[in-house]
Amino acid sequence: MLLGNFELLIHDPSGFLRLTVLVAFSLMVAITSHEFSHALVATALGDNTARRSGRLSLNPKKHLDPAGTVLMLVAGFGWGKPVPVNHHRLSHKQTGMALVAAAGPLSNLMVAFLLALPIKLRLLDSSGFALNRGARVMTGGPLDAMADILGMVIFFNILLAVFNMVPLPPLDGSKVLAGVLPPGQANSYARLERHGPVILIGIIAIDYMLGLGILWGIIGPVIRFLTSLAIGY
Numbered sequence: 001m002l003l004g005n006f007e008l009l010i011h012d013p014s015g016f017l018r019l020t021v022l023v024a025f026s027l028m029v030a031i032t033s034h035e036f037s038h039a040l041v042a043t044a045l046g047d048n049t050a051r052r053s054g055r056l057s058l059n060p061k062k063h064l065d066p067a068g069t070v071l072m073l074v075a076g077f078g079w080g081k082p083v084p085v086n087h088h089r090l091s092h093k094q095t096g097m098a099l100v101a102a103a104g105p106l107s108n109l110m111v112a113f114l115l116a117l118p119i120k121l122r123l124l125d126s127s128g129f130a131l132n133r134g135a136r137v138m139t140g141g142p143l144d145a146m147a148d149i150l151g152m153v154i155f156f157n158i159l160l161a162v163f164n165m166v167p168l169p170p171l172d173g174s175k176v177l178a179g180v181l182p183p184g185q186a187n188s189y190a191r192l193e194r195h196g197p198v199i200l201i202g203i204i205a206i207d208y209m210l211g212l213g214i215l216w217g218i219i220g221p222v223i224r225f226l227t228s229l230a231i232g233y
Contacts, residue, residue, distance in 0.1 A: 020073070022148065026156040027072055028060045030108055031080040034160055035063035037107035038083040038100055045096045047089035055083050082170070094186065098179020101172040108161035109226070112154045116230035119150060158226050162219045169196025 036058055039050035054062055068079035083100075090096030118124045124147040165173040169192060178186045207214050 022152050023156075024069075024073055025149070026152040027069060028064065029111070029153050030156040030160045031069070032058060032060045032063050033107045033111050033157070034104040034164070035080045035083050037103040038085070041103035042083065042085045042090065042100045045090045045092075045099065047086050049084045049086045049089070053084050055081075094179050094183075096179075098176045101175035101179070104172050105161035105164045108157040108164075112157040112161070112226070113230045115150050115157075116154050116232075119147065119154075120230065120232035124150070154230060155223075155227065158223050158230070159219075162222045162226065166200075166219065168200045169193040171196075171200070 035055065039055040039057075042049070043051045043056055050056055057063075063080045065079055065081045068081075072079070085097070085100055087093055087097045090100070092099075124143055164171050165176070167173040167177045174189075174193070174196060178189055181189060203215060206212065207216075
């Protein structure tokens, strides 16, 4: 993420600092709501493992993984602390696990669409929308600054939701897919779990080093569609 703005650090250090703070805040909001929702739904479905681990909390410190957060801040991908879930304690076990997994991305979309209302209703000037402002974030008046903040939080919540629904372990999409597949196919798909992280990191690494844009080619159109739907243009 910030690697793509490295030149900004040289030519406009204050702009780079503003962008870094805004991205960090947006990630904190997105990851916290995501992981809290996993814990909330797991608890509602009968497993109190997350609650006993202190994860049923909106305190960002409970959910942010230092390495994962820094990596997402710098490179645009990363992770929060996985919420511990005992699927044997969940009601409707397999389906329950799918609901727990889906809760994170769905909460990100809910946050994004709620925060987008002031922009969609034109209470804030859409020209201040952070995604189109680059180094100029947080340089206008109070309303422009608010649009920058909301815009960036909206974007990262949608990004986190869509990226996590990619059906590769350990992403949430893999657990959602496993929960809706027939038992036999779900067991076959589960064998992919130990290879999923290697495959995912390999795709991201190759994508980044060769500039192929494979991953963004898949999730980018969905992110743009949902962002347009949320903000109304």
